[in-house]
Amino acid sequence: MLAERGVLLSDGATGTNYQDMGIEPGVAPEEWVLDQPQQVSAVHRRFARAGSDIVLTCSFGASSLRVLDGPLAGRAREVNIRAAELAREAVGDEVLVAGTMGPTGQLVKPLGPLGHDECVTAFAEQAAALADGGVDLIVLETFFALEEALWAAEAVRSATDLPLVISFSFDQGTRTMMGLSPADVVAATEELALTALGANCGRSLDDTATIVSEFAQTGMRTPLWVKPNAGVPQIVGGDVVYPEDPESFAARV
Numbered sequence: 001m002l003a004e005r006g007v008l009l010s011d012g013a014t015g016t017n018y019q020d021m022g023i024e025p026g027v028a029p030e031e032w033v034l035d036q037p038q039q040v041s042a043v044h045r046r047f048a049r050a051g052s053d054i055v056l057t058c059s060f061g062a063s064s065l066r067v068l069d070g071p072l073a074g075r076a077r078e079v080n081i082r083a084a085e086l087a088r089e090a091v092g093d094e095v096l097v098a099g100t101m102g103p104t105g106q107l108v109k110p111l112g113p114l115g116h117d118e119c120v121t122a123f124a125e126q127a128a129a130l131a132d133g134g135v136d137l138i139v140l141e142t143f144f145a146l147e148e149a150l151w152a153a154e155a156v157r158s159a160t161d162l163p164l165v166i167s168f169s170f171d172q173g174t175r176t177m178m179g180l181s182p183a184d185v186v187a188a189t190e191e192l193a194l195t196a197l198g199a200n201c202g203r204s205l206d207d208t209a210t211i212v213s214e215f216a217q218t219g220m221r222t223p224l225w226v227k228p229n230a231g232v233p234q235i236v237g238g239d240v241v242y243p244e245d246p247e248s249f250a251a252r253v
Helices: 014-020 031-035 037-049 076-091 116-133 146-159 182-189 205-217 246-252
Strands: 054-056 096-101 137-143 164-168 196-201 224-228 234-236 239-241
Touching: 014 037, 031 037, 031 076, 037 054, 037 076, 054 076, 076 096, 076 116, 096 116, 116 137, 116 146, 137 146, 137 196, 146 164, 146 182, 164 182, 164 224, 182 196, 182 205, 196 205, 205 224, 205 246
Parallel strands: 054 096, 096 137, 137 164, 164 196, 196 224
Antiparallel strands: 234 239
């Protein structure tokens, strides 16, 4: 599909849509996969109707390490399979379903407790479950530490041969929390034969434009994945408000 069309449109902000639907503060979106599956399906269908070529499963925080201390502890495989099934049932075969996997939330040793073996085990389990649920590709997104991203990629490759995307969060402007630049991640991943590489979330559309330029200046041969926030959200009267409206966001994209 990418070879035929050149540009594919992904979906938007899942968490923000769930907030608009009334998800309670402190409830992880992944809990809705089992508790409110009709809401999860509704979001996927809305994005497909809006023209998305790709929808992402509600599985970003569903690795066994990330759910370890919550109500989904011990149910990572179940959640990921169901998240994939809900997305596929909602959009059919005309829209690509991407199994999304986020970081564990732990820092890599020696800064934190995360080691290679437990990281690879957790991500391999998640990738295998998403593949069994019927996704078309795997997206590792919002990573900020190079080691964890590379371990996650290793895990995915051990579990499935599905196409793989890696996306970093440059939430310090044009650098990740661990100081990585676009050039750093291009150099570190060039041997992985990725389907796409890029950035998601971040701070502002101005920063994202700079990040895109930095990626382009590396001469990267991998297709670019860009999924920015509509600016930095603010809390206004109890609501989450983004500074960019649909018109200004579309114009910048």
